[in-house]
Amino acid sequence: MNPRLLLPLLAFAGGIGLSAWPLQAQVFTLLAPGVLLPAFLHKRRTALQLLLLCLLSAGLGLTWALLRAPRPERSDVVHLASLATCKRCELIGRVQSVQVGERGFKLRLKAESLKKQGVVHRVSGLVQVNLPQAPSAHPSVDSSRPPSGAQVKLLGHLSQPLPALNFGAFSYRDYLARQGVFAQFQARQWMLVQAPSDWALGRGIERVRSRVFSAFAQVLPTETAALLGSLVLGEQEAPVSERIQTLFQKAGLQHVLAVSGFQVQLLLLAWLGLARFLRLPRWAAAASGAMVTLFYVALTGFSASVLRAGMVACLGLVAWACFRRIHALQALLVGGWLLLLWRPGLLFEAGFQFSFLATAGLIWGATWLAEQLDFLPLPLATCLGALLAAQLWVLPVQLYHFGAVSLLVIPANLWATLFVSLLTWMTLAGMFLALCSGSLWAWGAPLLRLVCDLFVAGVAWLAALPIPALEGLFLSGMQVALALLVLVSLPLWNQWHLLSPGLLRSKGALLVGVLLTVPLLSGASVLQQRLTCPLRVTYLYVGQGDAILVEAPGHTLLIDAGPRQQQGEQIWDAGTQHILPYLRRRGIGTIDTAVISHAHLDHYGGFSGLLAEIPIRTFFVPAQSPVAGSYLELLRRIQLKGSILKSPRQGERLALGPDLNLTFWQGLAEAGHSHLGEELVDDNPVDDNINNQSLVVGLQHRQLRFLFAGDIEAEAEQALVSQLGTRLKADIFKIPHHGSDTSSGAAFLQAVLPREAIVSAGVANRFKHPYPEILDRYKQLGSRVWRTDQQGAICVCSQGERYTISAVQD
Numbered sequence: 001m002n003p004r005l006l007l008p009l010l011a012f013a014g015g016i017g018l019s020a021w022p023l024q025a026q027v028f029t030l031l032a033p034g035v036l037l038p039a040f041l042h043k044r045r046t047a048l049q050l051l052l053l054c055l056l057s058a059g060l061g062l063t064w065a066l067l068r069a070p071r072p073e074r075s076d077v078v079h080l081a082s083l084a085t086c087k088r089c090e091l092i093g094r095v096q097s098v099q100v101g102e103r104g105f106k107l108r109l110k111a112e113s114l115k116k117q118g119v120v121h122r123v124s125g126l127v128q129v130n131l132p133q134a135p136s137a138h139p140s141v142d143s144s145r146p147p148s149g150a151q152v153k154l155l156g157h158l159s160q161p162l163p164a165l166n167f168g169a170f171s172y173r174d175y176l177a178r179q180g181v182f183a184q185f186q187a188r189q190w191m192l193v194q195a196p197s198d199w200a201l202g203r204g205i206e207r208v209r210s211r212v213f214s215a216f217a218q219v220l221p222t223e224t225a226a227l228l229g230s231l232v233l234g235e236q237e238a239p240v241s242e243r244i245q246t247l248f249q250k251a252g253l254q255h256v257l258a259v260s261g262f263q264v265q266l267l268l269l270a271w272l273g274l275a276r277f278l279r280l281p282r283w284a285a286a287a288s289g290a291m292v293t294l295f296y297v298a299l300t301g302f303s304a305s306v307l308r309a310g311m312v313a314c315l316g317l318v319a320w321a322c323f324r325r326i327h328a329l330q331a332l333l334v335g336g337w338l339l340l341l342w343r344p345g346l347l348f349e350a351g352f353q354f355s356f357l358a359t360a361g362l363i364w365g366a367t368w369l370a371e372q373l374d375f376l377p378l379p380l381a382t383c384l385g386a387l388l389a390a391q392l393w394v395l396p397v398q399l400y401h402f403g404a405v406s407l408l409v410i411p412a413n414l415w416a417t418l419f420v421s422l423l424t425w426m427t428l429a430g431m432f433l434a435l436c437s438g439s440l441w442a443w444g445a446p447l448l449r450l451v452c453d454l455f456v457a458g459v460a461w462l463a464a465l466p467i468p469a470l471e472g473l474f475l476s477g478m479q480v481a482l483a484l485l486v487l488v489s490l491p492l493w494n495q496w497h498l499l500s501p502g503l504l505r506s507k508g509a510l511l512v513g514v515l516l517t518v519p520l521l522s523g524a525s526v527l528q529q530r531l532t533c534p535l536r537v538t539y540l541y542v543g544q545g546d547a548i549l550v551e552a553p554g555h556t557l558l559i560d561a562g563p564r565q566q567q568g569e570q571i572w573d574a575g576t577q578h579i580l581p582y583l584r585r586r587g588i589g590t591i592d593t594a595v596i597s598h599a600h601l602d603h604y605g606g607f608s609g610l611l612a613e614i615p616i617r618t619f620f621v622p623a624q625s626p627v628a629g630s631y632l633e634l635l636r637r638i639q640l641k642g643s644i645l646k647s648p649r650q651g652e653r654l655a656l657g658p659d660l661n662l663t664f665w666q667g668l669a670e671a672g673h674s675h676l677g678e679e680l681v682d683d684n685p686v687d688d689n690i691n692n693q694s695l696v697v698g699l700q701h702r703q704l705r706f707l708f709a710g711d712i713e714a715e716a717e718q719a720l721v722s723q724l725g726t727r728l729k730a731d732i733f734k735i736p737h738h739g740s741d742t743s744s745g746a747a748f749l750q751a752v753l754p755r756e757a758i759v760s761a762g763v764a765n766r767f768k769h770p771y772p773e774i775l776d777r778y779k780q781l782g783s784r785v786w787r788t789d790q791q792g793a794i795c796v797c798s799q800g801e802r803y804t805i806s807a808v809q810d
Contacts, residue, residue: 004050008057009333015061016344019069065344070180076125077111078160078182086158090115091185092193093127094151097301098206100239103570104132105145108181112151114158128161128176128184129154148206149196156187162763165541165792166578167808168474168585178345205298208435213238215434219445224452227257228427231420234259234300244456250463252406253416259300260355261309266424267296268313286321290314304339304346305355311335312359328363332356353397361393361487362386368491387413396475396483403474403584407467415462419455426451472587533797533804535660535701539734540582541788541808542574544762544769545602548708548734549582550699555656556588558616559595559697559708564605564630575606580613582793591616593656597710598622598694599631607634616643622666622695623647648695659800663698665724667716691737692716698730702800705729707752709736709743717748728752732796732803735759735778739770744777756805757783758794765789 072078080086093109100106107129114121131146131154146152161184164171176182196203212233216225222241229238240257248254271292275285290313297310312335319326336356339346346352370385391409398405406412426448433441475483536551542562550557562574583589594616596604608630610616619638627635638645648654648664655661668689694710707730712720717736720728733754736743738761757778761769775785786794792808 004053005330006333007050008053009337011054011057012061012064012337013340013347015058015063016065016340016347018058018062019065019344020348061340061344064341068344070177070182070345072182073124075123076182077114077123077127077158078125080114080116080121080123081158081160081183086116089156089158089185091127091154091156091158091187092151093154095146095148095196096126098146098148099301100145104130107131107146109152109154109185111183116158125183126179126181127158128181129187130184131187131190145210146190146192147196147203149203150192151194153191153193154185154187155189156185158183158185159764160184163792164808165763165788166582167538167793167795169578169581169808175349178343178348205295209233209299212431212434215441216430219442220449224449227456228423228430228448228452230257230259231423232259232263232427232431234303234306247456247459247463250406250408250469251412251459252409252469253412253459255354255358256416256420258305258351259303260305261312261359262420263424263428264293264296264306264309264313266421267428268293268317270425270428282323283321286317290317293317304349304352307346308335308339308352308355309359311338329360332359332363350397350401354394357393357397357484358390361389361391365389365393365487365491383414383417384410387417393484393487396480399473399475400477400480404469404471405473406469408462408465412459412462415458416455419451419458423448423451423455472584472589474585474587532799534800535798537699537706537732537796537798538582539758539760539786539788539794539796540578541793542578542606542760544738544765544767545574545605546597546710546734546738546760547574547579547606549579550656551586551588552657552660555592555660556590557593557595557656557662558591558610560597560603560710561594561606561610563602564608573606573609575609576613577609579606579610583614589614593618593620593654593662595619595695595697596621597697597708598690599625599627600690600711601630603711604631604634608637611637611641616641618644618646620646620648620664620695622693625693626690659702661700663700665696665698665720666693667696667712667719668692691742694736696720701798704731704798704800704803706732706734706796707754708734711737711743713737713740713742714745717743717745721747721751724751726751730754732756732758732805733783735770735774737769738765738767739774740767741771741774744774746777749777749781753781754778754783756786756796758786759788761787761789763789 077091091109091111092113092115093111096108096110098105098107109127109129111123111125111127114123160182161173161176163173176184213225213229216229220228223244226238226240227244230240234257245257248257268289271289272285275288280288293310293313297306300306312331315331315335316326319331339352366382366386366389368385369388370381373381373384376384387410391413395405426444430441430444430448433444534553538549538551540547540549540562545562546560547562548559550559558579561579563572564574565572583591591610591614594607596607596619599622607616611634616638621635635645650665652664653661654664691711691713692715694712694716696710696712696716697708699706699708707728713736728748728751730752731754733752733756735757739759757775759770759775770787770789778785786805786807788794791810794805794807797804
């Protein structure tokens, strides 16, 4: 391997990665090596030249990524995507691609015109369309799958994709923007305007895919047909059932459902074997192999991992046809570099990262790991070496994105090794038979079903084992880079003594030091956070609702948990969708104290999902609050879980730690006289006064005061002002009732006088919260206003006297 080729290619990818950093970090990263390292390399001319070449390559990668970053044109449809005025639009465009989802279709549409408020606009740009699969009663509406290449009219709602609204959350807006898509359309129905040409390439590929799926579905159960389709065409083109997804996720086998270079390799080996049987010339075998590979890449929907594998395969075929040998790692890096030249944003997609690193691990580390396992039989050592190499190289990136790893990953992958190759060969052969001879396919399908059922049964048995996954292990980008550096270094370990004999006198101690680098840096990062942010208060985005997480040394407090909604058979729970991922990212496994401010679903609904996932020790609920319906069910579940359930007295104080105290008040109910007993009874309440019965929670950290006012309205505000007066004074204030005009009266605001006013509301909520006139009241007091619907989650770091405040979308 030539380092003059490999290192500049890696530096080019590193330069693309720098494009996601702030400008100051980009300049410092590029200049620092150029300033420091020449002082140590002045006697090594070759090394200095290589360093300068890498710096130049990194600079080119950064420049190329910035130049190629997708930007909306002036005529792009996103400029008309106003949430307030484009809820009933007609969009006409041409279908670029279609993906099948659980609840319908996902289209990539090239927009041509948009009818908005009776005015037709000529537009351009790509649009991500979500189209439900439910049949329409309108006779002119086709409820079947829209064909690729067709011109269609869509009726629905145009909007911008949502960005990340919680710290560390996935940004759908950025994900689509990297693909040149800046708008999304929620379609209610669609109509065909112009059918696609029968000679269009996309239409032909779609017909082949549809024919394969229909042949599978005719002779196999739906779940088995979907799994086999996912195995060879990818989950995006053949979505599997929710049960299969859950089983494979618990067993750590999600990658089996995503088509990758493994399938490309098997297909190419089969084709080259056929070419050899037919005695084709080498050039003809290579050319036809490249055509088969490219067709398969198109059949899988041009996913990032298959694109990478297809590019590497074509490079290998070219070298083979020219009687040249090419190192596998060189082919991998050159193939990845060509893809990044075409679309630099691929570097930031998890699928590309996993595929590239797993392949690099197999090439670089599998042999070395097999040698370390020489005490095992050779076939087992080789298999385990390959599995461990792929898993270890993917692990840092997996922890960066998801912060979790299944302990079943090694046994599950050993089980998968016995079946995946066989199933892939059989399914690829089945695809060929389904396209050529239906009778032969019907004869061979039962055997394929038997093997598939045996494989799934083994995965189900492994997933049922009571072995928990390790969660909350998120790594930073620097820690990922250091971990990968360690993995690159390990196979070279035995060669280092040849380069520097005196360096490794204490080889074991140095190895331990290298392996401890990442965990030590993680511990240092946690310690730094504790010192700079001893109290962390996060106002999470949970849609139209409230959820505030307070993190103090030795204590975790959650005030409200957002809404819970049911649409048909689907349940959306803010606890599992928003709060639980954030808790895992923060490494929180237990909530010590939870507060339900009042009995409205947008405040207590998310606790249903949280109770099923993590322990919550103590609940505080308002006194004399009506107990009925889903709120009654929640209170009963809290008691069944063994959590303490009580109502605080008026003015009750709770010490959470040194210099950290919690105080409870309640506006219009005599707190402390709770009707919560051993047996909860449905009160069949009237809903009029529930907001005014909200618990108001004060939090004091040394000299800094927080106030969380629930949904209290004018009556409760007046009662609290008369009872407490200036004791309501707070530096940081959660605006009551999501900024509604029923709250935030003048006398109450004069008593609170906040420096920071934070309102929690959902994006484009139907109540139109917060009201502009209410926010103006706070601004007139000199308060800074923060909104979760516009800025995402808000985080306050308190040092007791001073504080810092930031938002996700700063």
